Amino acid sequence: MAVIAAAGKIEIGPRGAGAWRRLLSDPLGAFGLALVLLVVAIAIFADLLAQYSPTQLDIRNRFSGPNAAHWLGSDHLGRDTFSRVVYGGRIALWVSLIAVSLSLSIGLVLGMLAGYGPRWLDNTLMLVFDAVRSFPTIMFALAVVTILGPSLNTVIFIVVVTTIPVYGRIVRTQTLSLRTHEFILAERALGAGPFRVLLHHVLPNVIGPALILASMEIPVVITIEAGLSFLGVGVRPPTPSWGSILNDGYAFINDTPWLIIAGGAPVVITTLGFTFLGEALRDIFDPRLRRE
Amino acid sequence: MAAPILDIRNLSISFATPRGSVDALRNVSLTVPPDRIVGIVGESGCGKTTLISAVMHLLAHNAIVRAGTIQFEGTDVLTMTEDRLRDLRGRRMAMVFQDPMTSLNPVVSIATQMIDIQYRDAGSTQDKLQRAVAMLRKVGIPDPEQRIQGYPHQFSGGMRQRISIAMALLMNPALLIADEPTTALDVTMEAQIIHLLRQLRREFKGSILFVSHNLGLIAELCDEVVVMYAGEVVEQGEVRELFHHARHPYTRLLLECDPARIAATTRRLPTIEGSLPDLANLPGGCIFAPRCPQAYGPCASEAPGTYAVASGHTARCFRVRDG
Amino acid sequence: MRWHQATLLVASGCAMVEAQANLLEVEGARVRFRTLGFLRALIAGAKDPYIDAVLDVSFAVRAGETFGLVGESGSGKTTLVRAVLGLVDLWSGRIRFDGSEIVDRSDAAFKPIRRQISLMFQDPQASLSPRKTVRSSITEPFIIHNMADRDLEAEARELLGMVGLPVGLLDNYPHQLSGGQARRVGVARALALRPKLIIADEPTAGLDVSVQGEVLNLMNELQGRLGLSYVIVTHNLPVIRHVSDRLAIMYLGRFVEEGPTAAIFARPLHPYTLGLLGAVPQPDPDKRREEPGLMGEVPSLNNRPRGCEFHARCLYVQERCRVDAPVLTEVAPGRRAACHFPLAGS
Known part of the structure; x- marks a missing residue:
């Protein structure tokens, strides 16, 4: 009888205050959280932090090193690098936030439909997911850019399409295991329709792992955006982006090293922050995945 | 009387938990004589699982042995080295678990598993396989030469439990511990397994410690019975004596509650009022006093000792002492 | 239609x-x-x-x-x-x-x-x-x-x-x-x-x-x-x-016996019911059974036996049971059993 009870149990992670305490007591998690908060704060208060417009030219002061007027120096068009980094962070976060929430929501819906719906729907969706995942991301991205032209929206579109299967798969697996649980049968026995079951009883149980996955996906999206912009097929100039700053730095590496540092460091910091935070959250909310 | 196979004296075990120390076993004494089937009966939370883990010395990490000894064939299990213990387990004492699906390795064939456990013995693999086949035949697996090459999932629940019993008996242990071995089985399978255990015991020298919550199975199989409640042995005695002349109020209530013992059909089934005491915060006095319909003067304040009812029959109750 | x-x-x-x-x-x-x-x-x-x-x-x-x-x-x-x-x-x-x-x-x-x-x-x-x-x-x-x-x-x-x-x-x-x-x-x-x-x-x-x-x-x-x-x-x-009040006993997805509970427990009609009742351990050491009762296991649903689906385990099996499947019929007032030779009759 103990066996029956144990098999039916669903792990319940800690809630509220307990989770916060455990996050802050994990040094890497706390460090990650601090980095993430820093990056987010800079992006939000970009208008206050930047003394210049990111696109304001000042040809006479090209390639200046860090000084009181330009904290991180200026680029080949005399634009203030610090302002461009700050506004570039806004772009990076904006892109990743939009892309991740879009692919998360679509992935959740499709994953739950695949897991709970009829067999043929599951098979079809899985086929589509596999097909999408089997394209190399960069090749797919270049093809899409060629068709749609480079823009912020194209970057978001690419990221959304390629990451939907990631969420879709994990949500489908969770849903499949949930649907055999007795409480789902109990809901159906009460007369609850499939949409009520999915919304009220499946969603709360699958959203946790999906959100953790999403927080670990944000740095990936940031690097994809930076990478595409670096290749010149991402955000259109003169809009600032960490990737295009890096590209400028690469082109003018003989004139100044500061552009490379200013474009690269924020990518590293943001990626590390979100990764540490995501791993700490996963350890707290999904103890089964912890390595001990 | 011959020296007992297993002799547990005044065993007390606690668990360190975030809520404080939980006294799971208190002052437990019991003996298993050679060639006897001793049944431990009790409801959830009575400590029977802790007791058998202690005998196998497989206690959880947060368990603390406060007092007592567990003598197995004359040596104390609790002070044995891990090497000696490993040698003992499987060879001198063996265990049959509740769920044979989880106690057999799902990805290894029965033949390999049964040859593996004979690793300490000399002899060719062929000999070991023959012994395994012979043992499977004894526990009633049809066509054992072929079936032994199969994997656990290819057998039904009843057959899997027969295989676990065969594996346990393969090394001819002095003590077989059976922990609710039929709980996962249907009633007709259960009857067959009990019948099998009774048959096997005529063939094998050895004792059985049989743990169950089912009074019917205890009556059916055991020679002696130990009744546990909330971490204490409240009554023990020979099986007939105990079923017909139970003295402890808990044993009596437990027997009364069993629907199989109620002759005239009734819609109002008896229950035991109240609930188990909190083992982290034990009340003084008799452990059963708060639920006992016969509690009187000393029960609430003083803990009863173990008093003899008849030869080999004791109960931990003041009513026995005071007549 | x-x-x-x-x-x-x-x-x-x-x-x-x-x-x-x-x-x-x-x-x-x-x-x-x-x-x-x-x-x-x-x-x-x-x-x-x-x-x-x-x-x-x-x-x-x-x-x-x-x-x-x-x-x-x-x-x-x-x-x-x-x-x-x-x-x-x-x-x-x-x-x-x-x-x-x-x-x-x-x-x-x-x-x-x-x-x-x-x-x-x-x-x-x-x-x-x-x-x-x-x-x-x-x-x-x-x-x-x-x-x-x-x-x-x-x-x-x-x-x-x-x-x-x-x-x-x-x-x-x-x-x-x-x-x-x-x-x-x-x-x-x-x-x-x-x-x-x-x-x-x-x-x-x-x-x-x-x-x-x-x-x-x-x-x-x-x-x-x-x-x-x-x-x-x-x-x-x-x-x-x-x-x-009333009871039905199922075997391999079918009813083999149905009737008032008291009557079934007093006098089962189907041999399977008898075996099932006999398999329940009695909490009385004086009533130990020497026989294990029903032998064998429930057959697989993939491979239903011919004739009466219980015949391989039945203690009272006869020639007819191996070929001819019984149907659930009223044997006594209010009592149905799927057996060619219901026990109360013999």
């Missing part, structure tokens, strides 16, 4: 007589499960890639009675009650509840029935949504059936009162409840819409003998107070003997 009309005529004729008595009528229920996918079956050349989990089952539950459904694992008892509620698809057969027939098998058609019949689950902890409070679990039936305009807080308090739980538990989550409490919450939830029939799947499984009485007594008390009918699905024969 003609056949259909004819049965309808007969059925309506019967309904005139029995409508008051029978709350639930199941006729010729059959549930099949696919064992192979469509493509695989085609490749393997399997003509019939199905197993019959429930076969040819007809029974009726009268208003106010407790009907016991007994069988070993794999006998189809749980599948049968789930089919009644439309939780698994009925392959063929008819279900009438309270005089009206369920015409099609859509969720919409079953919705009214799911309001009048509640299902109580074996593991109450697992049957409560893990991230919902007790309040939200026991008031959910009202929301599902568009009755959210009621005073849900008052309903929740009343329901907890009916099952003897303190109101303080309303904000607890399932994992914060004890086994007994969770079971009572399960009862409260089943009672929410004031159903006429409660189907209880193993209501005492996993409970200690000293507390299983509490749950059964509560169910009995509620039956008296609210005029409920019960279908109790169980393998626990000692319990069902006390709490049921």
Whole structure:
């Protein structure tokens, strides 16, 4: 009888205050959280932090090193690098936030439909997911850019399409295991329709792992955006982006090293922050995945 | 009387938990004589699982042995080295678990598993396989030469439990511990397994410690019975004596509650009022006093000792002492 | 078509007589499960890639009675009650509840029935949504059936009162409840819409003998107070003997015997029933059995034996049993058995 009870149990992670305490007591998690908060704060208060417009030219002061007027120096068009980094962070976060929430929501819906719906729907969706995942991301991205032209929206579109299967798969697996649980049968026995079951009883149980996955996906999206912009097929100039700053730095590496540092460091910091935070959250909310 | 196979004296075990120390076993004494089937009966939370883990010395990490000894064939299990213990387990004492699906390795064939456990013995693999086949035949697996090459999932629940019993008996242990071995089985399978255990015991020298919550199975199989409640042995005695002349109020209530013992059909089934005491915060006095319909003067304040009812029959109750 | 009309005529004729008595009528229920996918079956050349989990089952539950459904694992008892509620698809057969027939098998058609019949689950902890409070679990039936305009807080308090739980538990989550409490919450939830029939799947499984009485007594008390009918699905024969009025014994998805509980326990008609009753261990050391009773195992549904499906295990098997399948027929008044040589006759 103990066996029956144990098999039916669903792990319940800690809630509220307990989770916060455990996050802050994990040094890497706390460090990650601090980095993430820093990056987010800079992006939000970009208008206050930047003394210049990111696109304001000042040809006479090209390639200046860090000084009181330009904290991180200026680029080949005399634009203030610090302002461009700050506004570039806004772009990076904006892109990743939009892309991740879009692919998360679509992935959740499709994953739950695949897991709970009829067999043929599951098979079809899985086929589509596999097909999408089997394209190399960069090749797919270049093809899409060629068709749609480079823009912020194209970057978001690419990221959304390629990451939907990631969420879709994990949500489908969770849903499949949930649907055999007795409480789902109990809901159906009460007369609850499939949409009520999915919304009220499946969603709360699958959203946790999906959100953790999403927080670990944000740095990936940031690097994809930076990478595409670096290749010149991402955000259109003169809009600032960490990737295009890096590209400028690469082109003018003989004139100044500061552009490379200013474009690269924020990518590293943001990626590390979100990764540490995501791993700490996963350890707290999904103890089964912890390595001990 | 011959020296007992297993002799547990005044065993007390606690668990360190975030809520404080939980006294799971208190002052437990019991003996298993050679060639006897001793049944431990009790409801959830009575400590029977802790007791058998202690005998196998497989206690959880947060368990603390406060007092007592567990003598197995004359040596104390609790002070044995891990090497000696490993040698003992499987060879001198063996265990049959509740769920044979989880106690057999799902990805290894029965033949390999049964040859593996004979690793300490000399002899060719062929000999070991023959012994395994012979043992499977004894526990009633049809066509054992072929079936032994199969994997656990290819057998039904009843057959899997027969295989676990065969594996346990393969090394001819002095003590077989059976922990609710039929709980996962249907009633007709259960009857067959009990019948099998009774048959096997005529063939094998050895004792059985049989743990169950089912009074019917205890009556059916055991020679002696130990009744546990909330971490204490409240009554023990020979099986007939105990079923017909139970003295402890808990044993009596437990027997009364069993629907199989109620002759005239009734819609109002008896229950035991109240609930188990909190083992982290034990009340003084008799452990059963708060639920006992016969509690009187000393029960609430003083803990009863173990008093003899008849030869080999004791109960931990003041009513026995005071007549 | 003609056949259909004819049965309808007969059925309506019967309904005139029995409508008051029978709350639930199941006729010729059959549930099949696919064992192979469509493509695989085609490749393997399997003509019939199905197993019959429930076969040819007809029974009726009268208003106010407790009907016991007994069988070993794999006998189809749980599948049968789930089919009644439309939780698994009925392959063929008819279900009438309270005089009206369920015409099609859509969720919409079953919705009214799911309001009048509640299902109580074996593991109450697992049957409560893990991230919902007790309040939200026991008031959910009202929301599902568009009755959210009621005073849900008052309903929740009343329901907890009916099952003897303190109101303080309303904000607890399932994992914060004890086994007994969770079971009572399960009862409260089943009672929410004031159903006429409660189907209880193993209501005492996993409970200690000293507390299983509490749950059964509560169910009995509620039956008296609210005029409920019960279908109790169980393998626990000692319990069902006390709490049921009538009983059906299932084997390989079929009824092998059906009748008043007291009569079945006193004098079983089918050899399987006899074997089942004999397998229950008696808590009396003076009544030890020397024989193991029923030998062998329940055959696989994939490979149903010919003739009487019980013949290989039957102690009274005769030549006819190996070739000729018996049908469930009335052997004595109110008692049916599927056996060529029912025991009471010999």
